[in-house]
Amino acid sequence: MSVTPPETDDVLFGRLREGQEAAFVELYRRRQGAIYRYVLHMSRSQAVAEDIAQEVFLALLREGCGFDPDRGTLSGYLFGIARKLLLRQIERGRVDVPLEADVEDAAMPELAVESDVLEDLTRREGIEALRRAVATLPRRYREVVVLCDLEEVDYADAARVLGCPIGTVRSRLHRARALLLDKLHHERRPAPSVSTLNPIRCLT
């Protein structure tokens, strides 16, 4: 018995252009989850994620939507629209984004390796801690982690979505992971409060 391989996004898009509803439904169900989760991670708002997911697919329905299969994948195109809409929401102040710490190379933590922290990552609490850590990453690092690590977008597509070279995607991802490990480490071993410190010498 032969199994028919699923139609590619490009084929579905072609059928969608011919007005085939089934193709649109298939394409939507295949891609909406990733778009919704990406916006949700970036905005931390279900309402915003819902609105933008809808807007992205409405844009796809428009006659001159601008998607060109020769210039990239449909998935990358959808993420690109979602990102633009998200940035517009942020500019208008509709998305509550905390001020980002200016994380420079010099301030980057090493990929701190503590086996107990990493062991936790396979447990329930570890996953939750990781989710929180991702949520508190600065936006530019969070988006590469969400795109490349969580949604498995390849580097080339991610570079197109973010409008930067692939090398930048790689380096941001590396820094983002280092920050994640640092956050996980600090969550497990919070900095001691002032009251718990034992003064050795008074300098005044």
Next chain:
Amino acid sequence: MNCQEFRKEFAEGGDQASLLAHPGECASCAALLAGHLRLRQGLRLLAAEERHAGAPARVELGLLAAFRSQHRLARRVQARQWWIPALSWALAACVLMAAALFLLRPHQPPPAHRGAAVEVASIAEAPDPYQAEEDDGFIAIPNARGLDPSEEVNVVRVEVPRSAMLEVGLAVSADRVSELVEADVMLGPDGLARAIRFLDEPAM
């Protein structure tokens, strides 16, 4: 590969094979790589946990409604406008046919003024009106304009009352004035009669 090269390659997201080669020689780099891989594993677990998150069903319903209304509208516009190209083609065909008929129609002389026409003789048979009286019995009609030899003429056979013979100076007996007699009338290019020949003149 030394530790420095390893870390540089690691930061740039270098290829996995060369990264895996070095840590066997260095415990610190091995721990760094292990931490990185464990973090990746944790991120994969987080992604798997979120895999089913997506936009609520109302988004799909809203998009389907938009899709249907868009394509219904498009179909309605198409249905409403089907006759426009058909009408255009029909008009174009009519214009072409009219043009073809105009170009192919035979050249006909302007219609002659007819009385009781019997038949039209050919131009070649038309006699010279100045010699007709002597040669063919044509008599110039009084007060009619003369004909140039180059002018085209038509000869029409008609029946006229014998009284018409009086007009050209022929004698007619009083008891036969009302009888009809056959005659050939020579018409000029303007359709006016120029000469006449009575066919049964000897019998009058």
